[in-house]
Amino acid sequence: MYAAGLVQGITLVTFPAASTIFTSAASYGLSAGQYGTMFVPQVIAAISASLAGARLAGRLGWKLVYLGGLAANLASMAMLIASRFVLTDQSLAYPILLAATACLGLGFGLTVTAVNTFTAAFHPGAVDRSILVLNALLGLGTALAPVFVAIFVGLGAWVGLPILAAALLLGLLAVSMRLPLRIAGGGAAAGPAGEAAGDARTSQDGAAPAGRGKPAIPGRFWAFAAFAILYGFCETMNGNWSQIDQVSLHVSATTASLTLTVFWAMVTAGRVVFAVLQRWVPSRFAYHLLPVVLAGSFVFIAELPAGSAGAGVLAFGLAGLGCSALLPLTISFGQESLTAISASVAGGVIACYQLGYGLAAFGVGPLRSAGFTLPEIYGASAAVAALLAVLSFAIAGGRPSPAALHPRPASHLR
16 A cells, blocks of 8 residues: 555656646647646546545445545556557647646545555554545655656657566556455445444534535535635646746756655655644644745746756745645645534545646636746735635644544544
């Protein structure tokens, strides 16, 4: 499961890591709008898979969900490799890329749901630690993808990254199919999140169950939803557009890849550091502080002068730190404060995060076509981060910090 998390991280960032390849006139030649639209199928598929994963597991078992996720990721990489052979013909290459990102979204939604469930089940006495390690490895994968792209581009064969990812996925499938991968209680213990929460509990907001044991959605949930959407926008501004921004400032493609690597490395390192520090410093303080750091980093990025390679790496590293603990803390606060729907909070928040991802991935293209520059868009994104700071007090103000920074799988909530 740890290996699957690492490979999933590499696979997930393969497309953003190759952003300069997709938009290069010498390669695919995609416009900013086409590049952004390329991620729409991924968002739709990821949301659908994340919400349906537990229900599918209840019917088919978690092993098939997990294997299906790996297979979808493998199909995505295979189609990306295939598109390389028709890249001069956009009428052929672009539909293949759209199908590839759809498969990537499906694979991400199914695989991440399954590996989190398996990891928690295999470490019943250390759930929080095992989930932290898993998420750290997934984050390490996201940081490695741009490094591999830079290496393969330097060798004159950027397609080496999807080939490497495909080989790793094939290895995982070969090993995983031979393993029993059973969870005590079978699929029943990991049924639909909504059903898992359908008991007689009520939330701290007093929301009562609605209809046959299914709890109503408390009004406070929408604050968490709004936070996740805005956070998804902020993270994706950095994750999907940083390299294109840096290249537009006449920074080398290798340094632009390093910038993306530093961003994801800081996201991962920040999550681990804040998980450790919460023993001494309440994590709600980080929840209020990090959006301010993120807003400052957007201003920093917007003001970067041309050719400022070192400053760009520093600015996006700061943005990674600002993003780091925000999403897992949002889920953790939700699971502990919205007890009537605690088992379905993670799925709902992740779905909203994916909406924010889609807004930034797709929305920047039309803005650029309308004449706005990336530095101007980054400057405006500082206002979005400022809204996160305000919402952080609506969510966590006056409330105790969650017991764990990383969210717990639905079947392990108490």
